[in-house]
Amino acid sequence: MKTLRISNLTLFVKMFILLFLSVSLPVTILGVWYFNKSSEQIEHVTSALLMENLQQNRLRIEQFFRQTELHSESIIASQKLEVLDNELEDRLFLSRSLSLMNELKGSYELTIYPADEMRYRTYSLLIQSGVKSPNSEWIEKAIQLKGKGYWYFDNNSFIFARMIRAMSDLRPLAVIQLSFPATLVNQQILSPAEYPNFQHYIVDDELETVLLAGKDRTLYPKEDFFLSEIPLADLPWKLVAGIPEKDLIGPVETIKRFSLLLVLASIGLITVLLGLITNSFISPIKYVVGQMKKVQLGQLVPSGRYGERSDEIGQLARGYNSLIFGLQELLATTKQMESEKSRTEMQMLIHQINPHFLYNTLDAIKWRADHVKEETIAEMVTSLSNLIRYSINNGEEFTTVEREIEHVKSYLSIESLRNHDTFQVVMNVQPRALNMPILKLIIQPLVENSVRHGLSKLSSGQGKILVRVFIEGEELVCTVEDNGPGVSEEVQTRMIQPNLPSGETGGVGLYNVNRRLNIRFGSHYGVSLTNRENGGCKVTIRHPLM
Structure with missing residues (x-):
């Protein structure tokens, strides 16, 4: 099996691979980058949406809890709890407190306890209604705060506990509980209508669920939810908002699949276009290569195509034609020179036929002229003999200026004698x-x-x-x-x-x-x-x- 090498590939394949990679890779990278940026943008928008919703609901919840605290202030301001005393016997304290609870509870559940944690368990058994606590930690804390109220959550209710003091001498009178069910808080929370699975939680500092709007009190795993939280002012809890990832990523997945199909379709279209573009470059080159092969076979045929184009292909075709015309002209010139050379050589051969006979004849004429005292004829024959000898001179191409001038003088000597x-x-x-x-x-x-x-x-x-x-x-x-x-x-x-x-x-x-x-x-x-x-x-x- 032969090893595939780049050098063995045709120019068409090389150009196609290069163009394909140079176009498809950026398109693919751009698609992946666009999808990731879209996911990041969705997360950013979701975070902003959650935070905006949290801020709006925090104000509503804080206002709702603040109304409960204000109701406790109104109870203190009424001074009706002055009839109670921590020294009263349990049954007497209970009888007085029951009438006060019905009168002062308003829209809440009101429970009144003696301001003595030692009497709490005994007294709580006498109460037939209200919220019962399995332990006395809440009343201990209320007494320790000395009149400052605090919130806690128990039995699916939010409870505000506070110790009440006498207005005159600030002696402890009782400890009150104002409570309301968690469903009332649910009614205060607003959720975006376009997200039916939008969830709200009120959680403690350890993120243990206190309230879940419309669901159970189990937090969804964070990897399946977009979560955001905000602390509630003057309350020991945080408000948390969450939305399932599938509600947001679902459309993104659809976009992802659509983008993938779009990228694949684009790559397919690019492949076809690159094939056509590459072929438009390679076909003229193949044609010129074919013409050059004809030149190797001795056929000087000019190109009849692509010469009218103004791009590099046209320049290549015109350059090839210039080469062919130059070769044709060179061949014609060479043939002409060879013909002239052959003709000249033939003339030289003819002129060199028996030159000694011509020299001997001229010498005989000169001797006869000298014999009859014809000096002019003898001088002309001598000059003519020198001319002929110089012209033949064994076919030498070059001479010196001095010898050329002597030859001119021989010619002028004959002309001078002939023209007197x-x-x-x-x-x-x-x-x-x-x-x-x-x-x-x-x-x-x-x-x-x-x-x-x-x-x-x-x-x-x-x-x-x-x-x-x-x-x-x-x-x-x-x-x-x-x-x-x-x-x-x-x-x-x-x-x-x-x-x-x-x-x-x-x-x-x-x-x-x-x-x-x-x-x-x-x-x-x-x-x-x-x-x-x-x-x-x-x-x-x-x-x-x-």
Whole structure:
């Protein structure tokens, strides 16, 4: 079984996985974060709701308990308990207290006891109604507080106990109990109607249940409830509100499931869209790769698609087409150069056929001219022999400036004899340029062009030619100037592409020199023609220093 490697995956799969992870992971993380934040927000809102409800109900409960305390104050203020005395016999104390209890109880259960904890148990047996306490702790505490009341809870009732003193001498008269059932407190508590399971508790400091609104007195486990509590002022209890988590989290769970489905649907849609987007990038690349494979097979076929696009794909297609067109042009140029090279080699082979025969013939003509005392003919033959020998010269491409100038002088010697010295030639060669390498046969065609096309139209003895060779920067510069009629645009055009009519030869030499320099050194080097301000033509050659 082959091991799956990333390098073995296609570009489509790599891009798809990258885009899928870059989109799906943030969406999933955002969904989880949103759900958690929603739960936190619900808890925060629930806590605020519970606290607001607690504060409202605390005021109602505290006011309700305060009314009981005020009722005890009214009992004291009535001074009707002055008829009681802690020294009275139990039955007499009971008879007086019963009438007072019926008269003063109001809306509460009122019980009156002697202010003596030793008589409490005996006296409590005589009472047939009221709240009975199984122990005497409450009365002990009431006596110890010396007239200050306190609350406690017993037998599902809230009880306020207080010792009563005489107004005149502050002697203890009795201990009273004002009690009411817990159901009355339930009636004071308000619950939100939208939450039917909203619960309230009044609990002691140890969180032992005292009252449960509408239910039993067992607190729900905290892990199943949202709980909040607030102390009741001047009371030994706390008010607790709670709501089952399911009442709040239930809608959140629905949102969670909906969010999960939404995330899954989004991921599915993203997957499809990413597939389409990735394919829109990969398909053009596959097409260009297919075109490149054709190039490997030697088929230079330009791309006919995607070139009109303005994005990177369009740039890639246009770049590929530029490459193909460049290769086609390069191949055409190479073929043309190979053709020219073959033709030149053929001409050279033809020109090299039996050169010794030609030299021997010229030597025979020179000997005959010397024999008959024809010095002019002998000089011309010698110059011609030097020209031919220099031109052939075993096919060497380069020579020195000095030898090139000597070749020019041989040519001018023949032309001077042929035209009977009808023109003047001035040569100015920089000394340090004499030994510089230079392409063969590039100055003589320029001089020949001036003689044949510039000076031929002047009167005898009026023609002048100036040949200069010098070094300028990193270039070897040669200029040939004449005072002829100048050069026409047609001749300049022929130097670039010599499409000559049959029988005409003008411009071929210049084209040959320019073309050789371009091929050998690049388009920066070559021949340029300009007309002089005072008349005549100036031809300039730029040749790199070697």
